[in-house]
Each structure stands twice: as structure tokens, then as C-alpha cells.
Amino acid sequence: MVRFFVLFVTLLALLFALELTPWVQAYFVVPWTNALAAISTSIVTVFDANVIASGKVIRSVTNGFAVSIEAGCNGVEATIVLLAAIFAFPAPWRHKLIGIAIGIVAVQALNVVRVISLFYIGQWDHAVFEWAHQYVWQALIMLDVLIVWLIWVRRIPRADDLPPPAAPPELAAG
Amino acid sequence: LGNPLLRFVLVTLAWLPVAFAVWYVLAPVILFPVQLIVRGVLAGAFADLVRTLEAHGATLSFVTTLRPGEARAGGVLTVDVNMLLYAFGLPLFAALTLAARQARMWRALLIGYLAMLPFIAWGVLADFLKNIAITAPPLVASQAGFGPRQRDIIAFAYQFGSLILPAVVPAVAWVLTHRAFLEGLRARRVVSSS
Numbered sequence: 413m414v415r416f417f418v419l420f421v422t423l424l425a426l427l428f429a430l431e432l433t434p435w436v437q438a439y440f441v442v443p444w445t446n447a448l449a450a451i452s453t454s455i456v457t458v459f460d461a462n463v464i465a466s467g468k469v470i471r472s473v474t475n476g477f478a479v480s481i482e483a484g485c486n487g488v489e490a491t492i493v494l495l496a497a498i499f500a501f502p503a504p505w506r507h508k509l510i511g512i513a514i515g516i517v518a519v520q521a522l523n524v525v526r527v528i529s530l531f532y533i534g535q536w537d538h539a540v541f542e543w544a545h546q547y548v549w550q551a552l553i554m555l556d557v558l559i560v561w562l563i564w565v566r567r568i569p570r571a572d573d574l575p576p577p578a579a580p581p582e583l584a585a586g
Numbered sequence: 587l588g589n590p591l592l593r594f595v596l597v598t599l600a601w602l603p604v605a606f607a608v609w610y611v612l613a614p615v616i617l618f619p620v621q622l623i624v625r626g627v628l629a630g631a632f633a634d635l636v637r638t639l640e641a642h643g644a645t646l647s648f649v650t651t652l653r654p655g656e657a658r659a660g661g662v663l664t665v666d667v668n669m670l671l672y673a674f675g676l677p678l679f680a681a682l683t684l685a686a687r688q689a690r691m692w693r694a695l696l697i698g699y700l701a702m703l704p705f706i707a708w709g710v711l712a713d714f715l716k717n718i719a720i721t722a723p724p725l726v727a728s729q730a731g732f733g734p735r736q737r738d739i740i741a742f743a744y745q746f747g748s749l750i751l752p753a754v755v756p757a758v759a760w761v762l763t764h765r766a767f768l769e770g771l772r773a774r775r776v777v778s779s780s
Contacts (some may be wrong), residue, residue, distance in 0.1 A: 413765065417758070428750055432742070489749045493757075546671060547606065551678040554753035555602075558682075558760075559595055566591065566772055 419500035427492045442468075445486040448520075452527045463531075470531055477535045479527070485545075487523035490553050491516055497561045503568045511564040515557075522556045591771055597685035605677035605684070613644040616676065616699075617669045621646060623707035635718065635730060637662065644669045648714050652722075652729045663726060665717045672709030672747065675702055675756030682760045686767045694763040698756065705755045709747040716744040 430436055445468045453465035462474040468486075471478035483489070494515045498508050526549045534541040609616065621641055628636045628648075640647040645668050652663040679698045683691060719732040719740050732740065761768065 413762070417762070420758075424750065424754065425746070428746060429742070432745060483745075484749045490753070493750070493754055547674040550674050550753055551602065551606075554675075554678060554757055555598065555682075557753075558757045559591075562591060562768070562771065565768070570772065 416500050416502070420496050423496035423499055424493065427496060428489070431488060431492060441483075441486065441488055444488065445481050448486055448524070448527065449481055452524050452531070455524065456528055456531070470527070472531075472535065475535065477531075479531050479534055481527060484550075485523075485527065485530075487520050487553070490519050490523065490557050493554070494519055494557050494560060497557070498564060501561075501565065501568075507564075507568050511560075511567075515560045515564065518560045519553070519556055522553060526553065594685050594771075598681050601681035601684045602677065605680040609673070609677040609680070610670070613670060613673070614641070617644055617673060617706070619703050620669055620673070620706045620710060623704060624710055627707065627711055644673075646710060646714075650718060652718060652726050654726065663718070663722075665714050667710050667713045667717075669706065669710055671713070672706045672752045673702075675706075675752050678753075679756035679760055682756070683763070686760075686764050688764060688767045697763055698759040701759045702755050705747070705751045708743070709752060712740065712744040712747040715740045720744075 431441060446465075449465040449468050449470050453463055453470055456463045456470075460472075462472060464471055464473060468481045469478050470481070495512060498511045498515065503511075530541060530545055530549065533544050621639070624646060625639055628639060635650055635652070636648050637651050638649045640649065645666050648665040648667065650663045650665065654661045654663050676699065679702065680695060683694050683698065688694070715732075718730045719727055719737050722730070
């Protein structure tokens with residue numbers, strides 16, 4: 413557990429520092445945030461055609477209300493936490509890669525729900541929007557990361573789950 | 587609800603609104619130790635920058651020694667920081683702990699609470715420093731006396747303290763105080779799948 417904890421904190425700090433570099437911001441974070449706005453808008457337009465995306469901003473053309481997806485709301489930090497937790501935990505690499513692939517989808521899917529819900533909550537009540545934005549959704553996204561990690565940890569084969577190694581030929585023959 | 591993990595998640599979600607309500611109502615009391623930590627750090631490291639620290643509910647007002655500008659020579663600059671922004675992990679940790687219902691639950695709650703306090707103070711202090719060193723007008727920022735490297739460190743401390751720590755610390759604290767529960771979840775899966 414100590415090894416996991418130290419490795420987790422180290423990876424977390426390194427990945428977060430990497431995220432803050434201008435290169436990663438320009439070539440990954442900004443395009444990802446814009447894509448998140450576009451994906452959220454494309455889902456919303458299924459039932460509300462009066463919504464457009466412009467860069468990282470989602471806007472209602474009906475009443476002019478808009479939300480801008482900023483750092484902390486684009487799911488990048490939540491993904492970094494999940495990556496660090498999965499990489500730090502002792503498991504076969506195949507399981508780590510599967511966990512990361514499925515985990516990223518799970519975290520980002522809930523993040524799309526967060527963005528869309530905040531867009532409509534903001535049009536309904538500003539105080540509720542602030543509460544949902546600053547406290548509730550932050551906790552829910554972290555809970556999502558923790559649940560994904562717990563599911564992944566449960567599915568890692570334990571050493572005592574594996575079949576016993578085959579006996580050496582000479583012993584098997586005897 | 588035969589799946590223990592699913593049951594745990596649903597119970598956590600049921601506890602979350604209760605925990606948030608208690609946290610919000612009792613925030614001035616729950617976060618009083620954060621105020622004490624912040625006061626201690628200010629007295630030790632930033633006594634020349636902050637004249638007094640006032641608490642208004644869950645908001646800390648840093649009354650600085652900095653002047654807002656030449657035109658208002660008699661004024662003082664005050665920075666307000668909402669402690670709740672860095673403390674939403676407390677209700678999350680409480681909900682997770684109450685849902686796990688392992689032995690010595692109240693002890694785990696107390697340990698998690700105490701473990702999170704310094705990190706909440708980190709966020710509050712970094713928010714204050716970011717305000718006076720980075721986002722303040724140049725006239726104010728120059729009075730604060732931070733160099734370029736120190737401003738970089740403050741920027742990183744603020745980003746880490748606002749985007750990562752408030753969410754990660756409760757999860758880590760919960761994992762570290764619930765190792766037996768986690769082992770139980772894994773063991774039950776092995777039993778149920780065999």
C-alpha cells in the first residue's frame with residue numbers, strides 16, 4: 413500500500429505538471445475541451461435545436477445563456493487521477509490498459525452529463541448552478557473515478573486466483 | 587442488490603445529500619480548524635502581507651497591508667476566499683465512510699477529517715496568494731514582492747490545490763482508512779465468481 417501511495421502521488425504530480433505545460437495545453441487540453449463542447453452540443457441538439465457550440469462555449473440562441481468549459485470541468489484532471497491510480501496499482505499491464513480505456517470512457521461520459529446538466533441548471537437558477545458546479549458535480553466526478561477504480565481493482569486476478577504452476581515433468585512422471 | 591459494490595455505491599449516493607446539507611450548515615464550525623491553520627501559516631510566513639484575518643461564515647477575509655493604488659492611498663486591499671471551494675471533499679468522504687459501515691467508523695471519520703484539514707488550508711492560502719501575486723493589478727502585485735519563480739510556484743500550488751487536492755484527498759483518505767473493506771470487496775468477488 414505504501415508503494416502504491418507513493419507512486420500514485422508521484423504520477424499525479426507529474427501528469428498534472430505535464431498538463432499545465434503550454435504544449436500539452438495547446439495540442440491536447442484545448443482541442444479536447446472544444447471537442448467536449450461539440451459532443452455535448454450534438455447530444456443536446458437531439459432534443460433542443462437552439463443550442464450551438466463555439467470553441468469551448470455552449471450557448472443557447474434562445475436566451476443567450478452560455479457556459480464555458482474551463483479547467484476542472486473538462487474531465488482532464490479526473491482522467492489524470494484515474495490514470496495515476498491505475499498505473500500505480502500492481503496489476504498486469506493488459507489489465508491496466510483495459511482499465512484505462514474503459515475508465516476514460518466512463519469518466520468522460522459522466523462529464524458530458526455534468527456539462528449538459530449545468531447548461532440547463534444555469535438557465536433555471538443561478539444559485540443552484542453555483543452549488544452544482546462548485547461542490548456537487550466535483551464530488552460526483554471524483555466518486556465516479558473512485559467507483560471505476562474499485563471495479564477495476566475487483567477484476568484484477570489475485571495471485572491466489574491463478575492456477576497452480578504445472579509440476580516439473582520428472583515429478584509428474586513419478 | 588446482491589452486488590456489494592453496487593449496494594455500496596447506492597448507499598453512498600443516498601448519504602451524499604445528507605452529508606452535503608450537514609457540511610453546509612455546520613461549515614463555520616467544521617472549518618474553524620482550517621482558519622487556525624491559515625492563521626498559523628500567515629503568522630509564520632506572511633506576517634508582513636496580512637494585517638488581520640476575519641471569518642464571515644465559511645469565507646475568510648484577508649485584510650492585507652497592500653495598497654489598492656496610488657489614487658486611494660488610505661485604503662487597504664482585502665481578499666475574500668470561500669473555504670467551501672476547497673472543502674467539498676469532506677461530505678464525499680463522510681458519505682463514503684458511512685456507506686462502508688466498517689468497524690470503527692467514527693474513528694475513520696475523525697482521521698479523514700483531520701487528514702483533510704491541511705489540504706483545505708493549502709487551497710485557501712494558495713487562492714489568497716494567487717490573488718495578490720498573479721491576478722491583482724501590477725501595482726498591487728509588485729507590492730507583494732514575489733519574484734517570477736515564486737509566482738510560478740504559487741500558480742502551480744493554486745492549480746494543484748484547487749483542481750486536484752480537494753477531490754483526490756478524500757478519495758485517498760477513504761482508501762487508506764478502508765483497506766479491510768476493499769479487501770472484502772475483492773474477496774467477495776472471488777467467492778462469487780468461483
